Amino acid sequence: MRQLLLVLLSLLAPVSVRAGEVERLYVLDCGLAHAEDQSLWSPGVNVDVPIDFSDNCYLIRHSSEGYLLWDTGITDRLAALPQGQPVPPLKQIWYRSQPLIATLATIGVKPGDIRYVAISHTHPDHIGNVDAFPDATLIMQRREWEAANASPQKPFSAEHKTELLDGDKDLFGDGSLTILSTPGHTMGHQSLLVHLKKSGFVLLTGDAAHFQANWDNRRVPRFNADRDKSIASMEKLAHIAEERHAQIWINHDKPSSDARRHAPEFYE
Ligand SMILES: [Zn+2]
Numbered sequence: 001m002r003q004l005l006l007v008l009l010s011l012l013a014p015v016s017v018r019a020g021e022v023e024r025l026y027v028l029d030c031g032l033a034h035a036e037d038q039s040l041w042s043p044g045v046n047v048d049v050p051i052d053f054s055d056n057c058y059l060i061r062h063s064s065e066g067y068l069l070w071d072t073g074i075t076d077r078l079a080a081l082p083q084g085q086p087v088p089p090l091k092q093i094w095y096r097s098q099p100l101i102a103t104l105a106t107i108g109v110k111p112g113d114i115r116y117v118a119i120s121h122t123h124p125d126h127i128g129n130v131d132a133f134p135d136a137t138l139i140m141q142r143r144e145w146e147a148a149n150a151s152p153q154k155p156f157s158a159e160h161k162t163e164l165l166d167g168d169k170d171l172f173g174d175g176s177l178t179i180l181s182t183p184g185h186t187m188g189h190q191s192l193l194v195h196l197k198k199s200g201f202v203l204l205t206g207d208a209a210h211f212q213a214n215w216d217n218r219r220v221p222r223f224n225a226d227r228d229k230s231i232a233s234m235e236k237l238a239h240i241a242e243e244r245h246a247q248i249w250i251n252h253d254k255p256s257s258d259a260r261r262h263a264p265e266f267y268e
Pocket of ligand 1: 123125126207252
């Protein structure tokens, strides 16, 4: 009887569970932006008040799947321009202190070591260096991919191997990395929930909110693709963060970025 029960239980078990975990999460400096008018992101609030934005990438080492890079930041070309590059429509100047490839080298990682590049969305401060990883599989929402390829200015080569998602996904089937569909800023925007053994859950929210006050007050930039979806996505993330006791890491919020450990240090 007991043996029969064991056989039945083994039949019920999933066929292949790739039991893995996130071993390390590195925060990489992927650029900086100085903006003259904060209210472009918070309509009617802090008009003509300047603000600095951090721009981070996140390198994740998974025990069985290897390295996944979340976002690639501002193009490495700007590392050669210490005075930065103006971005007139946003009244911004963008800077990059060091190329991403050089930052990766400081922790002994080569572009060929990166197996997956997952991007929150296709704005240039997030996809500036996607083409530096030609062998990686690009993970993004199908909707974002289709919009990017429909535009006359392609954000990156169309030759990348891709894994196109239609919503949320437990990426490696072990609960360590979960992509969350969070449309609004762009129609195929996504976020990433990371599970770390010691630090617990960390929610990388992409540009679901640009800085802390916008998150706290559910403020939506005027240029977002869809205001209602932007608010619904913030609510979705807040709900998941509460459920998992997750830290919310708002990528462009410079004060919280400054307080975080950057590579070569890491979180585990
Ligand atoms: Zn951004």
